[in-house]
Amino acid sequence: MSKSSKTRKTSRRSLPREVRREQLILATIKCIEKNGLSGTTMAQVTREAGLSLGIANLHFESKDKLLIETLKYITEEYNLGLAAIMEDDRYPTTSSRIEAVLKFDFSPAVIRKDKLAVWVAFWGEARARPTYQRICLRSDLSAEDATRKLFKAAIEEGRYKNQDAAILASGYTAMIDGLWLDLLLCPAHLTKKKARKVARNYLANALPDHIPQEP
Amino acid sequence: MSKSSKTRKTSRRSLPREVRREQLILATIKCIEKNGLSGTTMAQVTREAGLSLGIANLHFESKDKLLIETLKYITEEYNLGLAAIMEDDRYPTTSSRIEAVLKFDFSPAVIRKDKLAVWVAFWGEARARPTYQRICLRSDLSAEDATRKLFKAAIEEGRYKNQDAAILASGYTAMIDGLWLDLLLCPAHLTKKKARKVARNYLANALPDHIPQEP
DNA sequence: CAACCGCGAATGAACGATCATTCATTTGTT
DNA sequence: AACAAATGAATGATCGTTCATTCGCGGTTG
Numbered sequence: 401m402s403k404s405s406k407t408r409k410t411s412r413r414s415l416p417r418e419v420r421r422e423q424l425i426l427a428t429i430k431c432i433e434k435n436g437l438s439g440t441t442m443a444q445v446t447r448e449a450g451l452s453l454g455i456a457n458l459h460f461e462s463k464d465k466l467l468i469e470t471l472k473y474i475t476e477e478y479n480l481g482l483a484a485i486m487e488d489d490r491y492p493t494t495s496s497r498i499e500a501v502l503k504f505d506f507s508p509a510v511i512r513k514d515k516l517a518v519w520v521a522f523w524g525e526a527r528a529r530p531t532y533q534r535i536c537l538r539s540d541l542s543a544e545d546a547t548r549k550l551f552k553a554a555i556e557e558g559r560y561k562n563q564d565a566a567i568l569a570s571g572y573t574a575m576i577d578g579l580w581l582d583l584l585l586c587p588a589h590l591t592k593k594k595a596r597k598v599a600r601n602y603l604a605n606a607l608p609d610h611i612p613q614e615p
Numbered sequence: 616m617s618k619s620s621k622t623r624k625t626s627r628r629s630l631p632r633e634v635r636r637e638q639l640i641l642a643t644i645k646c647i648e649k650n651g652l653s654g655t656t657m658a659q660v661t662r663e664a665g666l667s668l669g670i671a672n673l674h675f676e677s678k679d680k681l682l683i684e685t686l687k688y689i690t691e692e693y694n695l696g697l698a699a700i701m702e703d704d705r706y707p708t709t710s711s712r713i714e715a716v717l718k719f720d721f722s723p724a725v726i727r728k729d730k731l732a733v734w735v736a737f738w739g740e741a742r743a744r745p746t747y748q749r750i751c752l753r754s755d756l757s758a759e760d761a762t763r764k765l766f767k768a769a770i771e772e773g774r775y776k777n778q779d780a781a782i783l784a785s786g787y788t789a790m791i792d793g794l795w796l797d798l799l800l801c802p803a804h805l806t807k808k809k810a811r812k813v814a815r816n817y818l819a820n821a822l823p824d825h826i827p828q829e830p
Numbered sequence: 831c832a833a834c835c836g837c838g839a840a841t842g843a844a845c846g847a848t849c850a851t852t853c854a855t856t857t858g859t860t
Numbered sequence: 861a862a863c864a865a866a867t868g869a870a871t872g873a874t875c876g877t878t879c880a881t882t883c884g885c886g887g888t889t890g
Contacts, residue, residue: 628866668867669868
């Protein structure tokens with residue numbers, strides 16, 4: 401009871417702009433998971449958030465802006481997580497850093513169904529919406545850039561024959577996207593554990609001295 | 616008189632049901648490429664086809680049915696192409712058959728932008744639409760089943776260590792999906808040639824005695 | 831401490847735009 | 861002439877957006 405001084409929030413009507421915006425973005429993610437992007441309406445989003453119809457247009461200018469902020473929310477969260485691994489100096493070896501990326505890409509927070517559904521939904525509309533495409537592209541290039549640096553270091557350390565860091569990075573990025581898609585579309589056929597094994601097998605075949613087949 | 620004389624090239628107004636249906640499906644593919652799935656309207660589809668507004672509801676029962684038939688059109692075309700390679704007895708070796716699959720997956724007919732746009736658009740809505748999901752799933756499992764058989768044969772021939780046909784097939788399918796996505800979203804960054812090299816590198820690392828790094 | 835007030839956040843009914851669908855009518859084929 | 865295919869204006873439903881109104885909060889006053 402006395403633990404928190406903010407327990408009187410229940411009947412509060414006004415909240416800071418940033419709090420409302422995040423409430424609405426989280427509600428949008430849930431709606432996209434349940435109804436798809438084309439089935440997501442302002443009425444559903446605001447009802448999911450437990451707020452009134454007009455509030456989304458109050459804090460975001462339009463539905464389009466709300467969707468764009470939702471996409472940014474998801475991509476930035478992922479890219480920040482990846483950047484944290486790249487900049488963390490507690491990894492002593494290239495090998496351990498690659499292992500960390502592999503673990504991160506299949507961590508519960510990343511492969512949550514609702515977030516995967518948002519990625520895939522925006523991919524589907526990106527070609528027709530330049531803004532979506534730009535955000536997806538930036539995120540994709542950022543992730544590929546990070547892994548390319550890692551693979552380049554590994555290739556130099558291991559003197560692997562026939563390996564090209566750019567090719568490996570493109571392949572790894574594509575495989576992660578494809579595995580996320582399959583986790584979403586065929587969860588009964590592709591488990592999280594198997595997906596991780598598939599990705600590990602790819603890296604283990606390319607960089608055998610850095611990544612073992614079994615962890 | 617005789618029914619065989621269909622060669623009347625006059626600007627017929629009436630055409631067989633199946634011709635009309637295909638005209639509309641092809642127009643739908645173009646519309647999805649240009650406007651996305653949520654931006655595709657009956658008015659746009661019928662205008663793209665050069666026909667009147669009401670004709671889509673005449674030959675398909677509803678917009679939903681038209682979209683489902685469009686998805687089936689794309690997935691069946693792909694799966695038939697893959698099945699043709701699997702059943703063609705002119706391939707003397709497992710190796711040559713895998714090469715044929717690799718070539719097929721990046722052939723001009725398969726990676727045409729409009730068709731890739733349709734794949735990705737339906738992936739984005741599949742989670743919210745059981746019918747879409749079922750069609751995508753069936754196609755995915757069919758493709759994975761074919762490649763798994765190929766990889767199983769290769770593994771037995773080559774006595775590779777640490778390779779699992781099911782894992783390889785899941786990885787190959789995921790990578791192809793991911794590369795198609797990147798070809799669509801970042802054509803400036805990932806060329807067709809590079810994408811093919813990425814996929815080849817994956818198989819060459821896993822099955823070095825069957826697939827060379829360079830063709 | 832209590833009563834009051836003004837500001838701005840929040841609300842939701844109403845509006846207008848968009849779109850799938852229908853069907854009476856037109857037009858081509860046999 | 862009889863039939864079927866094709867047309868497109870009209871219809872009704874859905875949804876994003878607006879804005880007059882409501883209501884809670886922090887500050888002020890007595």
